[in-house]
Amino acid sequence: MTTETELDTTISNLAVSEIPAAPALEPANESSTKSRSTVSVQPILEKLFELYPQLFGAEFLPLKLGIFQELLALHPEHFARDALKAALGVHTRSTRYLQCVAAGKARHDLQGAAVEPVAPEHVYWAILELFRRRQARSAQDLRPRLRSQLLAAFDASGLARQDYLTRVQTRDTDSTTALEDAFAERDQLLARQEALRTAYQASGKTVAEFADMYGLDPRDVNRALEAEG
Numbered sequence: 001m002t003t004e005t006e007l008d009t010t011i012s013n014l015a016v017s018e019i020p021a022a023p024a025l026e027p028a029n030e031s032s033t034k035s036r037s038t039v040s041v042q043p044i045l046e047k048l049f050e051l052y053p054q055l056f057g058a059e060f061l062p063l064k065l066g067i068f069q070e071l072l073a074l075h076p077e078h079f080a081r082d083a084l085k086a087a088l089g090v091h092t093r094s095t096r097y098l099q100c101v102a103a104g105k106a107r108h109d110l111q112g113a114a115v116e117p118v119a120p121e122h123v124y125w126a127i128l129e130l131f132r133r134r135q136a137r138s139a140q141d142l143r144p145r146l147r148s149q150l151l152a153a154f155d156a157s158g159l160a161r162q163d164y165l166t167r168v169q170t171r172d173t174d175s176t177t178a179l180e181d182a183f184a185e186r187d188q189l190l191a192r193q194e195a196l197r198t199a200y201q202a203s204g205k206t207v208a209e210f211a212d213m214y215g216l217d218p219r220d221v222n223r224a225l226e227a228e229g
Contacts, residue, residue: 048071055112063092070110071110074110101123119167125168128178150178
């Protein structure tokens with residue numbers, strides 16, 4: 001079971017194995033002053049961009065697990081262990097990096113080749129962290145968007161619902177509630193579609209006639225019929 005504190009640590013380590021948690025680059029209560037840790041790792045981040053622009057450039061990509069050790073072995077003249085740890089911690093907590101993880105992009109090696117999928121729980125945690133940051137800055141309720149993203153991530157995982165829940169479970173009540181609400185919305189939609197299909201099949205009407213009889217939009221009827229099976 002994952003506690004809220006452990007969840008924050010996992011967010012810091014979404015890309016790189018054996019990298020300790022680093023301060024968030026863009027925390028929910030971001031101050032106007034950059035943290036000293038962010039400033040101190042900037043030369044390392046610039047060197048990573050210089051060496052591997054396909055990973056650290058205009059577009060961030062999820063990094064393969066173990067890439068920290070590879071960078072140390074390949075570039076001992078550029079990277080000290082602790083400084084690289086801190087830099088990768090900042091990088092993998094940045095909003096731009098979390099966005100590429102939340103989008104479900106594959107992990108990439110130093111040559112820029114896709115080598116493995118991001119684990120479903122890492123996609124899930126990235127989505128939640130991005131929601132937390134955005135909601136802290138917005139007066140709009142972003143939970144409907146969150147539920148939609150969570151369902152899309154679940155569908156992309158290819159897992160059965162219980163298997164998925166086991167992978168992403170956490171003691172954080174807000175996170176658990178968001179996923180439960182997303183599944184409840186989908187279940188209600190599927191139940192409504194099933195009821196509509198049953199009524200339509202029993203009616204003997206055309207789609208247009210059936211929609212008119214119940215005051216429905218024909219497009220909604222067609223969507224329900226297309227969703228069958």
